[in-house]
Amino acid sequence: MTAEKAGFDHFMLKEIYEQPKAYRDTMGSRIDAAGGQVVLNEVKLTPQQIWDIHNIHIVACGTAYHAGLVGKAVIEQLARIPVEVDVASEYRYRDPIITANTLVIVVSQSGETADTLAALREARRSGARVIAITNVVGSSVSREADDVIVTWAGPEIAVASTKAYTSQLIAFYLLGLHFAQTLGLQDETMIRSTIAALLKLPEQVEQILAQAEQIKEYAEHIASHNDLFFIGRGSDYAVAQEGSLKLKEISYIHSEAYAAGELKHGTLALIEEGIPVIALATQEHLLEKTVSNIKEVKARGAQVFAIAFEGNPDIGKAVDLVFEIPRTLSLLAPALSVIPLQLLAYYASLARGNDVDKPRNLAKSVTVE
Ligand code: G6P
Numbered sequence: 257m258t259a260e261k262a263g264f265d266h267f268m269l270k271e272i273y274e275q276p277k278a279y280r281d282t283m284g285s286r287i288d289a290a291g292g293q294v295v296l297n298e299v300k301l302t303p304q305q306i307w308d309i310h311n312i313h314i315v316a317c318g319t320a321y322h323a324g325l326v327g328k329a330v331i332e333q334l335a336r337i338p339v340e341v342d343v344a345s346e347y348r349y350r351d352p353i354i355t356a357n358t359l360v361i362v363v364s365q366s367g368e369t370a371d372t373l374a375a376l377r378e379a380r381r382s383g384a385r386v387i388a389i390t391n392v393v394g395s396s397v398s399r400e401a402d403d404v405i406v407t408w409a410g411p412e413i414a415v416a417s418t419k420a421y422t423s424q425l426i427a428f429y430l431l432g433l434h435f436a437q438t439l440g441l442q443d444e445t446m447i448r449s450t451i452a453a454l455l456k457l458p459e460q461v462e463q464i465l466a467q468a469e470q471i472k473e474y475a476e477h478i479a480s481h482n483d484l485f486f487i488g489r490g491s492d493y494a495v496a497q498e499g500s501l502k503l504k505e506i507s508y509i510h511s512e513a514y515a516a517g518e519l520k521h522g523t524l525a526l527i528e529e530g531i532p533v534i535a536l537a538t539q540e541h542l543l544e545k546t547v548s549n550i551k552e553v554k555a556r557g558a559q560v561f562a563i564a565f566e567g568n569p570d571i572g573k574a575v576d577l578v579f580e581i582p583r584t585l586s587l588l589a590p591a592l593s594v595i596p597l598q599l600l601a602y603y604a605s606l607a608r609g610n611d612v613d614k615p616r617n618l619a620k621s622v623t624v625e
Contacts (some may be wrong), residue, residue, distance in 0.1 A: 260413075267614045268414035268506070272598050273465060276458035278419040279591070281408035282426040289455060292448040296434040299387060299403045301359075306438045309359045312339040313384075315347045315375045316363035317622070319417040319501065323389075324363050325494035326590045330428045333587060334442060334450075335435035344371035345625070347378075354382035361387045361431075365412060365420035366621040367395020375624065376400055389427045391420050405431065408433035414613045415620050416505045418598045421498065425591045429454055432566070453585045457592065460582040464595045470579060471596050474561060475603030478532050479511060486597075487516040487553070488536030489546055495590045496536050499597030506615045507604035516549035529557035534597075537571050538589035552576045563593050570602070600618040 287359070301309075307542050312331060314324035314359060321343050328339040330544045337359075342352070344362075345467070348371070354540075360379035364372045367390040381388050388401035391409050398404045407423035433450060436442045477518035478484060486496035493515045500513035522590050527533070537546045548569055550560055554574070564571040566580040581592045605612045 265578055266414065266602070268416055268418060268602055268612050271414055271419045272595070272602065273596065274410065275419050275422050276461045276465075278407075278409040278423045279426055279458040279461065281410075282423045282453060283430070284408065286430050287451055287455065288350065289451065292451060293437055294430050294433040294451070296405070296430055297403055299431065300387070301403070303438050304436055305385075308357055309358040310355065311346070312337055312352070312359045312361060313352060313379070314341045314361045314363065315344050315372065315379070315391075317344050317369050317371055319498060320363040320365060320372070320424060321420045322494060322498040322501065323421050323428065324361070325497065326425055326491055327361070327363070327428035329430075329491050330432040330492065330587060332434065334432035335439055336441055337435065340376075344369065346374045354379055354384045356383045358384045359387065360384045361389065362397055363389045363424055364395070364397050365391045365407075365424075367392040367397035367617075368621050368623055370623050370625045373397055373400070387431070389424055391423065410522055413620075414614055415618050416502055416601065416612075417501055422591055422594065426454075429588065429591075449541065450585060450587070453588055457584065457588065460584060460592055461595055463582050464592060466578070467542060468599050471599040472603045474577065474579075475600050476607045478509065478600070479507070479604045479607035483526075483533055484509065484511045484532040484534065485527070485553075486511060486513040486534045486536070487519065487546075487549060487563060488513075488539075489516045489542040490539045491586070492536035492539050492542075492546070492593070493589050494592050495597070496534070498533065498594055499536075499600070502598055502601035503604060504540075505618060506601050506610060506612055507608055508610065508616075509604060510607075516546050519549060520552060524552065524556065526559050527553050527556040531558050533558040533560045534600075535560055535562045535575065536593055537562050537568075538584050538593050540555040540565075541586065543568075543570065547571065547574050563596055565589075
């Protein structure tokens with residue numbers, strides 16, 4: 257077993273460090289950098305079929321659902337197609353409105369999750385076309401979908417998903433760009449600059465990983481707490497939800513992710529002296545609003561740790577501690593801002609003496625409904 261961990265103490269840490277490679281492999285030959293375009297041959301929808309898509313449903317469970325939340329923002333922004341995101345166990349029972357012009361995207365690392373598979377079958381029965389984003393070639397989901405985008409993250413062993421999640425984000429960026437190119441909705445310069453920024457992500461992840469020690473220190477601090485909050489707006493909120501789930505899964509510290517602007521409608525009552533609040537603050541167009549939400553919790557005694565792009569003095573002044581990530585486009589920020597949160601969950605779990613790779617009560621793949 258030790259050999260398989262390639263010198264890392266746990267599979268989770270190894271998988272966190274494998275992310276630059278997973279990003280590169282998932283982008284691989286799907287990006288024609290010279291031509292400035294995405295080539296997604298595995299999606300066999302014709303341009304006319306893409307034009308005919310009225311709406312998209314993204315369906316998944318757990319961490320894959322959180323990737324879907326980012327996917328919604330990506331597709332809506334790049335391709336201007338309305339997207340709904342559901343957890344698979346709810347989707348099937350809410351009598352979703354599916355027509356022949358609905359595209360359903362199921363996201364599943366294992367490709368075997370019972371609820372996701374059942375949702376896929378339901379969607380196909382209702383006449384929708386289904387694209388699967390999965391990490392396992394030949395999995396049930398990949399066999400039953402119309403089109404399959406494989407995330408080339410490699411085998412993921414730790415129960416807490418890391419590299420599969422970020423590879424799913426890459427798949428959504430590629431799909432969003434593919435739709436945008438086909439629909440001609442974005443100008444060529446925008447597509448080219450997004451592709452250039454995508455290609456820089458692996459190196460930027462490496463830069464973040466080189467700062468892991470800072471996260472470890474903060475993780476040891478929060479390990480003695482029993483409650484904390486994650487806040488963010490827009491895609492930062494989607495990442496906050498993933499960060500909170502990761503922490504709960506393996507450290508067993510209770511946390512809640514909140515849309516920063518929604519705090520004052522109830523949750524603010526739970527903010528008391530010394531409570532850690534982790535603020536995701538990468539969405540530049542929302543920054544002023546996020547800073548004002550940070551001030552609301554600070555005024556009630558919270559200790560705020562922010563994750564923000566480098567060189568952002570306003571954030572630095574508003575919080576107790578800031579972890580800086582390299583700059584990228586707002587749309588791509590989740591692929592960077594989630595990395596410190598994965599490390600945070602890992603080190604907090606370690607500090608609490610938990611079984612990092614095999615948390616209590618959880619399974620890597622859930623094949624019962
Ligand atoms: C389980 C795992 C989660 C995972 C979820 C969906 O609950 O513990 O980490 O996100 O299943 O798995 P899938 O293989 O469908 O992505």
